[in-house]
Amino acid sequence: MKTFCLHIQYEGTRYKGWQRLKQTEMTIQQKIEDTLGKILGTPIEIQGSGRTDAGVHAIHQVASFKSETNMTALQIKETLNRFLPDDIAIIDVTHAKPDFHARFHAKEKTYLYRLWIADYPPVFERNFVTVYEGGPLSLEVMKCATEKLVGTHDYKGFSTDKTKKSTIRTVSAIDISVHGPMMEFKFTSDGFLYNMVRILVGMLIEIGNNTREIASIDTVFETGIRANAGETAPAKGLALLEVVY
């Protein structure tokens, strides 16, 4: 049995997210598993580094699977790319250690959120950005707020996670920068709770346009109550950027 590692890029617009669902709804995992199963002639289950929600993209997602195939990694990559739809690409297929598991062994992930702040609509980037029209945003104030958001905290209030497991995470970096018509947010953590990045972005936007105090961040950490945090930013601006092992 060999263990393979898939490096994947996708536009999430058409899909109900990464994870295979019981219904017939289309997901990225299902599309790749079905195609891989036809190529290898046997049902294949792939393990993604994590789920991405409906409409969320991936610039670099990682998944692992086991197979007894005689095909080389390069053959698997080339054949997958010939059969997959044009909104999913296999950047690379590599061999992994026998026990490698894309989810369990992921140490850190980075998500990118793109906000369109120009005074005209996006054309080429329209499926990959969220258009912002809420008045002036202070980059300085937002950067200041990120200092409160990084670190090791219980992020329960910044999530819609219903889990009873620990909601403590370490967010090692939050970076915000402006590139022409776009404001880019990068979040790096050892793990993200459900909707966490989108809620953090919503919070930062409200702080940046002065409709929320920076101090309200403390309230969310102290109470752990979702309603105290900002609005959930739309899915289309979000992309999984990197997974570190």
Next chain:
Amino acid sequence: MKTFCLHIQYEGTRYKGWQRLKQTEMTIQQKIEDTLGKILGTPIEIQGSGRTDAGVHAIHQVASFKSETNMTALQIKETLNRFLPDDIAIIDVTHAKPDFHARFHAKEKTYLYRLWIADYPPVFERNFVTVYEGGPLSLEVMKCATEKLVGTHDYKGFSTDKTKKSTIRTVSAIDISVHGPMMEFKFTSDGFLYNMVRILVGMLIEIGNNTREIASIDTVFETGIRANAGETAPAKGLALLEVVY
């Protein structure tokens, strides 16, 4: 009568090019003229800096029009962006001198051609690049070939133009660079003949992958025969980048 200048961005994928056609086929000019006419309450004719072909994009196209409207330039921009489809955006509307004409007064244009050279398919850029699968390309050899292609020449052989007017043009710069998975070509000239950029790109690709000699450029200039030049590269990789007045 006031003269306005439109700064436009569009994805050409869905359109039969820039220029209004007599048929009912959808073009960018027609879409903007029809929308502008409804907004201003009177038929409007706009003059583009030049035509772009079916499937060709514009990162910055310029067009001019005259109107007696009392709307401000900002109002025209905002209203146009609310009514235009999401693959056309008005970056800006400015006031121009009374005699300004976007085509007649254009001094120089720059076109960008994007070639996808990675060993996996493009996802986010798939409508804006041409996928190249023809073996190794020598950037060095291609750059060397551009030295022969710039200057003031009769570019008749590098065009499918049927005009009886002069086909002499001055190409002031051709720049080729590699950015990650993409090779980018930039061409600057006082004017481009029909299909000229796409034929130049096709020629440079054939020279770069060693299926054509650099010396064949001389033959095309000397004979002026289209058949002596390279294949026409596909439209989807091409975008109008800049117009200088």
